[in-house]
Amino acid sequence: MTTTTGHKVVAELDRVVIRFAGDSGDGMQLTGDRFTSATAAFGNDLATLPDYPAEIRAPAGSLAGVSGFQIHVADHDIMTPGDAPDVLVAMNPAALRTNIKDLRPGGTLLVNEDAFTGRNVEKAGFAANPLDDGSLEPYHVFRLALTSMSVRAVEGLPISKKEAERCKNVFALGLMSWMYGRPTEGTEAWIRGKFAKKPDIMEANLRAFHAGWNFGETTEVFANQYVVRPQQAAPGHYRNISGNVALAYGLIAASELSGLPLFLGSYPITPASDILHELSKYKNFGVRTFQAEDEIAAIGAALGASFGGALGVTTTSGPGVALKGETISLAVSVELPLVIVNIQRGGPSTGLPTKTEQSDLLQALYGRHGESPVPIVAALSPSHCFDAAVEAARIATKYRTPVFLLSDGYLANGAEPWKLPEVADLPDLRVEFATGPNHGEDFWPFLRDPQTLARPWAVPGTPGLEHRIGGLEKADGSGNISYDPANHQLMCELRAAKIAGIADDIPLLEVDDPSGEADVLVLGWGSTWGSIRAAIRRLRKDGQQIAQAHLMYLNPFPRNLGEVLSRYDRVLVPEMNLGQLVKVIRSEFLIDAQGLNKIQGKPFTVAEIAAKLEEMAK
Amino acid sequence: MTTTTGHKVVAELDRVVIRFAGDSGDGMQLTGDRFTSATAAFGNDLATLPDYPAEIRAPAGSLAGVSGFQIHVADHDIMTPGDAPDVLVAMNPAALRTNIKDLRPGGTLLVNEDAFTGRNVEKAGFAANPLDDGSLEPYHVFRLALTSMSVRAVEGLPISKKEAERCKNVFALGLMSWMYGRPTEGTEAWIRGKFAKKPDIMEANLRAFHAGWNFGETTEVFANQYVVRPQQAAPGHYRNISGNVALAYGLIAASELSGLPLFLGSYPITPASDILHELSKYKNFGVRTFQAEDEIAAIGAALGASFGGALGVTTTSGPGVALKGETISLAVSVELPLVIVNIQRGGPSTGLPTKTEQSDLLQALYGRHGESPVPIVAALSPSHCFDAAVEAARIATKYRTPVFLLSDGYLANGAEPWKLPEVADLPDLRVEFATGPNHGEDFWPFLRDPQTLARPWAVPGTPGLEHRIGGLEKADGSGNISYDPANHQLMCELRAAKIAGIADDIPLLEVDDPSGEADVLVLGWGSTWGSIRAAIRRLRKDGQQIAQAHLMYLNPFPRNLGEVLSRYDRVLVPEMNLGQLVKVIRSEFLIDAQGLNKIQGKPFTVAEIAAKLEEMAK
Amino acid sequence: MTATDVPLQLTKKEFTSDQEVRWCPGCGDYAILAAVQSLMPEFHRPPHEVVFVSGIGCSSRFPYYMDTYGFHTIHGRAPAIATGLAAARPDLDVWVITGDGDALSIGGNHFIHALRRNVNLKILLFNNQIYGLTKGQYSPTSEVGKVTKSTPFGSVDHPFNPVSLALGAEATFVARSLDVDRPHLTDVLRRAYEHKGTAFVEIYQNCNIFNDGAFDLVTSRDSKGDYQIRLEHGKPIRFGNDGERGVIMSREGHCEVVDVADVGEDRLLIHDEYADSPTLAFALSRLAQGPSQATPIGIFRDVTRSSYVEEVTRQLEDAQTKGRGDLSKLLAGADSWRVE
Amino acid sequence: MTATDVPLQLTKKEFTSDQEVRWCPGCGDYAILAAVQSLMPEFHRPPHEVVFVSGIGCSSRFPYYMDTYGFHTIHGRAPAIATGLAAARPDLDVWVITGDGDALSIGGNHFIHALRRNVNLKILLFNNQIYGLTKGQYSPTSEVGKVTKSTPFGSVDHPFNPVSLALGAEATFVARSLDVDRPHLTDVLRRAYEHKGTAFVEIYQNCNIFNDGAFDLVTSRDSKGDYQIRLEHGKPIRFGNDGERGVIMSREGHCEVVDVADVGEDRLLIHDEYADSPTLAFALSRLAQGPSQATPIGIFRDVTRSSYVEEVTRQLEDAQTKGRGDLSKLLAGADSWRVE
Numbered sequence A, B: 001m002t003t004t005t006g007h008k009v010v011a012e013l014d015r016v017v018i019r020f021a022g023d024s025g026d027g028m029q030l031t032g033d034r035f036t037s038a039t040a041a042f043g044n045d046l047a048t049l050p051d052y053p054a055e056i057r058a059p060a061g062s063l064a065g066v067s068g069f070q071i072h073v074a075d076h077d078i079m080t081p082g083d084a085p086d087v088l089v090a091m092n093p094a095a096l097r098t099n100i101k102d103l104r105p106g107g108t109l110l111v112n113e114d115a116f117t118g119r120n121v122e123k124a125g126f127a128a129n130p131l132d133d134g135s136l137e138p139y140h141v142f143r144l145a146l147t148s149m150s151v152r153a154v155e156g157l158p159i160s161k162k163e164a165e166r167c168k169n170v171f172a173l174g175l176m177s178w179m180y181g182r183p184t185e186g187t188e189a190w191i192r193g194k195f196a197k198k199p200d201i202m203e204a205n206l207r208a209f210h211a212g213w214n215f216g217e218t219t220e221v222f223a224n225q226y227v228v229r230p231q232q233a234a235p236g237h238y239r240n241i242s243g244n245v246a247l248a249y250g251l252i253a254a255s256e257l258s259g260l261p262l263f264l265g266s267y268p269i270t271p272a273s274d275i276l277h278e279l280s281k282y283k284n285f286g287v288r289t290f291q292a293e294d295e296i297a298a299i300g301a302a303l304g305a306s307f308g309g310a311l312g313v314t315t316t317s318g319p320g321v322a323l324k325g326e327t328i329s330l331a332v333s334v335e336l337p338l339v340i341v342n343i344q345r346g347g348p349s350t351g352l353p354t355k356t357e358q359s360d361l362l363q364a365l366y367g368r369h370g371e372s373p374v375p376i377v378a379a380l381s382p383s384h385c386f387d388a389a390v391e392a393a394r395i396a397t398k399y400r401t402p403v404f405l406l407s408d409g410y411l412a413n414g415a416e417p418w419k420l421p422e423v424a425d426l427p428d429l430r431v432e433f434a435t436g437p438n439h440g441e442d443f444w445p446f447l448r449d450p451q452t453l454a455r456p457w458a459v460p461g462t463p464g465l466e467h468r469i470g471g472l473e474k475a476d477g478s479g480n481i482s483y484d485p486a487n488h489q490l491m492c493e494l495r496a497a498k499i500a501g502i503a504d505d506i507p508l509l510e511v512d513d514p515s516g517e518a519d520v521l522v523l524g525w526g527s528t529w530g531s532i533r534a535a536i537r538r539l540r541k542d543g544q545q546i547a548q549a550h551l552m553y554l555n556p557f558p559r560n561l562g563e564v565l566s567r568y569d570r571v572l573v574p575e576m577n578l579g580q581l582v583k584v585i586r587s588e589f590l591i592d593a594q595g596l597n598k599i600q601g602k603p604f605t606v607a608e609i610a611a612k613l614e615e616m617a618k
Numbered sequence C, D: 001m002t003a004t005d006v007p008l009q010l011t012k013k014e015f016t017s018d019q020e021v022r023w024c025p026g027c028g029d030y031a032i033l034a035a036v037q038s039l040m041p042e043f044h045r046p047p048h049e050v051v052f053v054s055g056i057g058c059s060s061r062f063p064y065y066m067d068t069y070g071f072h073t074i075h076g077r078a079p080a081i082a083t084g085l086a087a088a089r090p091d092l093d094v095w096v097i098t099g100d101g102d103a104l105s106i107g108g109n110h111f112i113h114a115l116r117r118n119v120n121l122k123i124l125l126f127n128n129q130i131y132g133l134t135k136g137q138y139s140p141t142s143e144v145g146k147v148t149k150s151t152p153f154g155s156v157d158h159p160f161n162p163v164s165l166a167l168g169a170e171a172t173f174v175a176r177s178l179d180v181d182r183p184h185l186t187d188v189l190r191r192a193y194e195h196k197g198t199a200f201v202e203i204y205q206n207c208n209i210f211n212d213g214a215f216d217l218v219t220s221r222d223s224k225g226d227y228q229i230r231l232e233h234g235k236p237i238r239f240g241n242d243g244e245r246g247v248i249m250s251r252e253g254h255c256e257v258v259d260v261a262d263v264g265e266d267r268l269l270i271h272d273e274y275a276d277s278p279t280l281a282f283a284l285s286r287l288a289q290g291p292s293q294a295t296p297i298g299i300f301r302d303v304t305r306s307s308y309v310e311e312v313t314r315q316l317e318d319a320q321t322k323g324r325g326d327l328s329k330l331l332a333g334a335d336s337w338r339v340e
């Protein structure tokens, strides 16, 4: 549908994918974040994919320094940040070069032509200026002098030329806000807040923002304005949220719901650091954050805090987990609650530190010595990180066990609208500490609850329950050191049975198979949820029947997983690794599940999954 | 067959299992070792099982302080230290209490009655003196005043009473040597060497040893002497060897065969420390041993040495491996040779540090972040540790990869006769370092050998090959840092393919199925080899057909494993864990392999495995 | 301390657990255990408010023998684990028991960071200059040339001086005592207890199995007169059976041992535990590079500096007095919207 | 050194790799890189006999820019990995590049052990008092009260003084220099190179993105006269634009800053890099607890002590001159037998 307002045509879109790309110094992440907030406030559904370099700041204008931010805006519920952009904003030649291949043919390209100097063109590895050599013909190109227009817009303010030039991202933001009819108040307020201490810069940014908007509105360059209507979302209270913030909030919620003070032991590491940053703000919730000397101290401190009756949490990424194995094994042995958060990134080793991957599942399952089972919960979308965190804490505290909470770089930095839960509806996480003897006159720290097999949690400071725990094998019940052979087998089996038994305390796996006629089941876990869902939807529109099930619990599995799998002829397991869940599924259920494996530091596109499913249908 | 020499009857036995048990301070390990050497020198087949407490020296006379040493002596080839002793030598009440339940009814019990004082009896938790209460009736009991006889034997020497009493183990050794006709010269020489610096103690020990022998020979206490004839072993040169010494020798051999100097980075940990101790003696082989500040430094130093062109090795046990994961992942990423030795012990956590277990297989496979495949070789008997070490080094250096070498506490401390290999027959392990450019004028550190997929090993000091390596993802070929998505997938797949391809370079799995009629295959790995083999032999004698295959290579598997498995209706996988190999077999081959799992800090008895197989046959 | 008027009356028995003590007969650990158990009642803290955290090693078995809360953790990590406990539970008394391998080899990093943070921990390092539990390898405090199982040709690493290392790591309380000198050890431990922040006490401990007599010069009746320098605050530093030797600070900035008769008592250094700068303490620590020289024992340094846990607690209280967090508000944030 | 008569003639270019340098414009790392690249030719060691080993951090990108052998390892482990390399290959020059987080936070233990062992490594610590690569959390050298992403209420941990820590860890060579003072930095690095054993150089390095100006007092033209104490061996320690201030050792055993006019030049401490005891060096290190006070730069300590690698090599050579091992004999041992 197309309408005309003033001299501009307003075209209505059901969805659009926009990518901002520029130099690390160009503020693309900020621009993208702000556009996202405005989009959220407008009421669209959305999903985002930030993509930034491992370098702090690679040389200006270099390919390594390109930073991108993609947002998918829609009037209906979407699951992914979009396979390919419809619109690309390229702030310099390097950004153009690394991103243009993703733009769909016929897509809209806005370039900052001021940045296409000979030196920059060369740095980006172009033989000639791509603006002039006809190579951009497949696209709808707008050459805009973003830098000079920004500089003009702020003329007269007492700021340096460099500062003036820096406003170009806000100019672009203004222009895009106009083009997609995003509300402006939020952005203005945000600029005011951000530069509160530098009034001249604040004023410059405001002017550039308005200049961008006005440039779209008043010049003849753009014939079209677009509108993506607000989503018909379920009634409720919404906000936009990224995975790491949601995860941090989930931990705070768990603390409030359990009455246990939150203790975070962490050592900074991309892409997990933001959870530490976020939690360190909330001292008003009694949250203690401890930036440790290393990952081992971080988890050690968290375990020490758990021993003291806190909700002990440690956050890290794969390399950090690789250091924590010995302490996790201790936590398994002493049976204390602990949440271990792994925001997965590209491995092995330092790998691709700013990119996403799902290659630490087997590490979570088996990355320790001895028989040391640990439950695993995985988040499947940015906002779901909240629920996953609450659930991980529930299992940890109820079963007195370390729990892995797996997220990844894509969820961590990606954002989506979140329908806020009512606090009153959140689960009751209250825990009972031991208060007195449980074995005649004595207190036996390893006398288990017959139902959960959890041992009592007796915190120091409780009179009469003085006891010693440690990593040597303990006698069943009394917890005294025991080298008895049969007791060791019993204890290994009890620890295993305790974790296996959690299957009775988690929901059955739901299958999305509306027709009940599908032959193929797509079984995923973690952040592939959105891509898989979108792919299946697309195919269903074409009349194909495909079932989807997505695992939030990786250990133990939901009780009905075997039964679910047995209902389908073929099972496809897409993973951002070389095949990890699929190994476990095959072993456990002896079915010939097949993997679809992508390990490229970025999520599956919808098309990739759809193509595989179409191939299977042939 | 029974003959009579002098007044003694000599009974001929085909095998006997003897256990020495006493206080940690009683020198049982030394006694056992010495008896073993004499037995080896005599030409019997043998297998041993030391069993000592985690405490350095638990209180004298306590149950926790009991130390034991079992030896199986036979005139034919045997695989295990024996399920249950035929003869038990108990030096004190605690030793009696913890060991008597293992003695077969009708078995021979020698007790040191001097140690059965009220206080000791009580410490051992006996209500009354077991020598007097009839509880030992099922056994053939000899009450011997070992302590006082020893003291008398050394009377007149200028040594303290305590020193005199300490000779009781040597007295017992003399007595047992007489009883089983062990040669005495070796033991005498050994005593002379050991106490060379303390002539009085030397003399005391010699006297006590002879007194023990003469006590058997001259008194009427013992009617029988026994003879176990030398084994009809294959011609060759033999010695007795324990697993840890064999492993150390294997590493030295690998160094000699490859021409690469051996560098060991290690941090002491039971039961791996003895490899460090052993290797530190051989500076004459150019072996550098580095006792690091921790396990991370140990493996780091080994990796640094590998970078410098040495054969880098690190030795540890499960908790140490749990700390090395991050560095192993780095080694995978930079593709340098490295041998990681895990002498497995009881876990999780500190667990049962002096006891054996096989629970670190999944850790070896998956205990790191990212896709980081590592080949795994496992030793199956004490002397086989030599071959396994040579093979691990061969794979590591040829494929430029870290390799896990798995052994366990049982193999480490157990001993058996070893037919010495001819040095000339050992494999050629020579390695070629890169010497010049491999890509035009340039040197590309990640340009692979098309056959092995191994990258060139260019060691610092080589002119013209200056290059930088690191844990960030590298571009295929050039090895420069690369964040390219497709390159990451390619590199992950190449690293995986390199390891998978090793399957072409290892022997096919041999199956022992003489009749070819077996329905059941027993598939094992590591130290269960002997127990499984003995159990199958026993059942074959009863006419049952059972096939055996034993994996030395756990990653990759031999090429024919799938085919082998498909030939049998049922596959049983005995493991000293809760089921680890069985998980992988099921996943890989989708067969319903079943586990037989014992996790008690000690090896399977032959009877346990035989019983399971009999049950399966029903 | 519990808020009662009459201090709690306790006895050694209340701090003694029912577990059989499992060290080698003659091990110096026994004497330290006895000293600690006997001292504890003095603090009037009930056993349930006291926690002993240890790593792995012979020494680290200690917590099992104390009838308090206890955590026998993993090798080298006790200071890290105890830091979490102490930070989460400022109301408890947290003691760390460690060995020279545990604290200075695998645990070196946690050790120095605990010291710089000044967490409220009492760290007792049982230094026997050997790895006891793993049966006798050399440790980071073993003297150069030590022949052990792992160094049959003699060790070549220069050892740490734990007191110097602690001072270099910004420790606020550093002391040294001896397993065999019960009154001295008790006094030092008492002072450690009273210190706010991390208190570090090195205790020379004889391992009669793998390193017997390592400290004989400093501890034995015959030689201790010549080899033991007992530091006492405010007093000139002198030693020898008749106090005939003394310590001065040279103009070049080094401590030197002198004959008092040669220099006069006035030139002797006056020991100052409370000196702001750790320089004097450091200088004293260098007098003995291992126990073959005259060795200072006592309190090298005891200064007040805000403790990590205190500060964290203060920040938390500050934030909460300004208003305890509201979960609904947190979740909604500043930028939420409603769909009706 | 290669055994040629004419020392090898090299230029900076031969030490400069073809990789694009990827630090933020204005980062202090550039200046250090330039200084090192320019200095290397002086040593007449061909690039292939030189290895740079680093951990993780902005600073740890350094090896990529040197056209020598290089190993960009993992966070904090460079000293350990370099120790193995140096021990296995005593013929190489091994340099370690590390940051304040890399060396003192996660890598603290390897750092102090490398120092005590006196391995032949040159360790250059780029101290910017911040975690650069992970975008600005406080580090173990950040001043108390530092507001960063992870400490919005200000940090509460007392920092390490890297020089004090190194001295407490038995370092034989300890120095401090500045990214912006190329001649001084070059001199110090040259001395580090010449030192046998572990040489430790702390380099104050400006991170203009996350901690801009942290060292301004010590480095800027305006204030450095008052805040920079340039240590020179054998010279009285004085500073100030006209050398009007000086450093003395008080009788209580502490370094104090004084007006030279008040005490007279004679009472000033004479700097002694070669002093056997690290006490003076330690005392000097305490003058500046962070760069807000007058801060000594230069060489604190440079003493000779047998190096780990030398000793290991000697033991190996000794053993081999007595007879190189024979594999057959080893395998057979003393107790073998033959079955015919």
Ligand SMILES: Cc1ncc(C[n+]2csc(CCOP(=O)(O)OP(=O)(O)O)c2C)c(N)n1
Pocket (backbone or CB within 6 Å): A326, B267, B268, B269, B270, B295, B319, B320, B323, C056, C057, C058, C059, C060, C074, C075, C098, C099, C100, C101, C102, C103, C126, C128, C130, C131, C132, C133, C134, C139
């Ligand atoms: C991760 C790990 N590495 C190694 C060990 C083995 N280990 C246990 S205690 C110890 C050293 C003990 O020495 P020390 O700390 O001095 O204590 P001591 O026994 O002398 O009291 C070692 C190496 C272990 N338990 N865990």
Ligand SMILES: Cc1ncc(C[n+]2csc(CCOP(=O)(O)OP(=O)(O)O)c2C)c(N)n1
Pocket (backbone or CB within 6 Å): A267, A268, A269, A270, A295, A319, A320, A323, B326, D056, D057, D058, D059, D060, D074, D075, D098, D099, D100, D101, D102, D103, D126, D128, D130, D131, D132, D133, D134, D139
């Ligand atoms: C095991 C591990 N933990 C954490 C990280 C994340 N990380 C990388 S560099 C760094 C700190 C960098 O600070 P510093 O050493 O001071 O170097 P700078 O960047 O300031 O030069 C951290 C925490 C990592 N790469 N690996």
Ligand code: SF4
Pocket (backbone or CB within 6 Å): B056, B057, C022, C023, C024, C026, C027, C028, C029, C058, C059, C128, C132, C133, C206, C207, C208, C209, C210
């Ligand atoms: S080995 Fe040494 S330190 Fe350990 S208990 Fe025995 S005497 Fe004590």
Ligand code: SF4
Pocket (backbone or CB within 6 Å): A056, A057, D022, D023, D024, D026, D027, D028, D029, D058, D059, D128, D132, D133, D206, D207, D208, D209, D210
């Ligand atoms: S973040 Fe700081 S230390 Fe890192 S490159 Fe940029 S300026 Fe340099």
Ligand SMILES: [Mg+2]
Pocket (backbone or CB within 6 Å): C057, C099, C100, C101, C126, C127, C128, C129, C130, C131, C132, C139
């Ligand atoms: Mg010790």
Ligand SMILES: [Mg+2]
Pocket (backbone or CB within 6 Å): D057, D099, D100, D101, D126, D127, D128, D129, D130, D131, D132, D139
């Ligand atoms: Mg830094």
